[in-house]
């Protein structure tokens with residue numbers, strides 16, 4: 001459903017490419033391979049890269065930046081989303097002896113400036129607070145985000161993994177500027193349908209972003225009942241949707257809810273960028289959407 005989509009605060013389209021896992025392969029990822037992957041995204045109408053300070057033990061932003069610098073077309077055509085505020089023990093965060101969050105203005109400004117440098121860009125299109133930090137007053141977070149906007153270092157700001165109350169509080173302090181709430185959503189994690197996140201997005205004309213749309217891959221590799229039932233159901237539905245790949249059917253399921261989340265792809269396989277994005281053109285019938293819900297839950301709707 002795309003009703004009122006022209007009134008959205010900000011819209012990245014149906015798909016973004018996620019970079020959390022790009023350095024996870026057995027072989028080191030070459031810049032050339034990532035250039036090819038990013039071009040494949042553009043061919044399939046994905047023009048947003050989703051990254052974060054913490055990804056790849058704080059090394060992914062640099063890899064993305066080196067790739068963008070090597071090909072000016074990529075630099076011009078992609079929007080960049082990055083996130084900050086998670087500190088885990090590492091060489092980059094020598095002051096952190098345990099994992100912790102820091103959404104203070106000081107840290108957010110510092111992280112955004114570092115992201116600009118590593119990514120080799122002048123402005124971050126969308127800068128997100130990665131997770132709510134219970135120890136920072138939202139006024140301080142708002143101050144940092146506003147400073148970054150005022151200094152032209154970020155164009156838009158948003159949050160990730162925020163409850164509806166945390167979103168409302170920060171959004172009010174920022175005069176309704178939050179562009180998104182990036183949340184986990186898949187048939188294996190339906191929390192945003194129940195906790196009000198998607199309703200809040202509809203109310204505020206915010207397009208959410210859905211992370212781990214395939215349950216982090218568990219939907220295909222998981223041995224649990226829900227995963228097996230889902231694979232069986234998707235396999236049985238595939239012929240009805242033109243032999244659609246199973247991941248494409250799942251992305252269609254994610255996109256079908258009224259809040260119409262931007263799906264963040266997490267694959268490292270270049271061919272899955274093309275096959276998965278076919279899901280953007282699939283309109284699941286109501287009965288089939290609910291059949292996938294049923295397979296995930298192991299019961300019919302109450």
Ligand SMILES: NC(=O)c1ccc[n+]([C@@H]2O[C@H](COP(=O)([O-])OP(=O)(O)OC[C@H]3O[C@@H](n4cnc5c(N)ncnc54)[C@H](OP(=O)(O)O)[C@@H]3O)[C@@H](O)[C@H]2O)c1
Nearest residue numbers: 018019020160211212213214215216217220264266267268
């Ligand atoms: N804001 C947050 O807190 C947060 C948290 C987590 C992630 N994210 C963002 O969301 C993005 C996506 O998350 P995710 O990587 O967990 O997404 P996902 O799509 O749920 O999981 C990706 C995994 O699924 C596998 N996969 C994909 N298609 C498959 C298929 N057809 N058959 C079998 N396996 C398949 C991939 O393996 P292959 O590589 O082999 O395809 C990969 O290991 C991340 O890159 C990141 O940008 C944000």
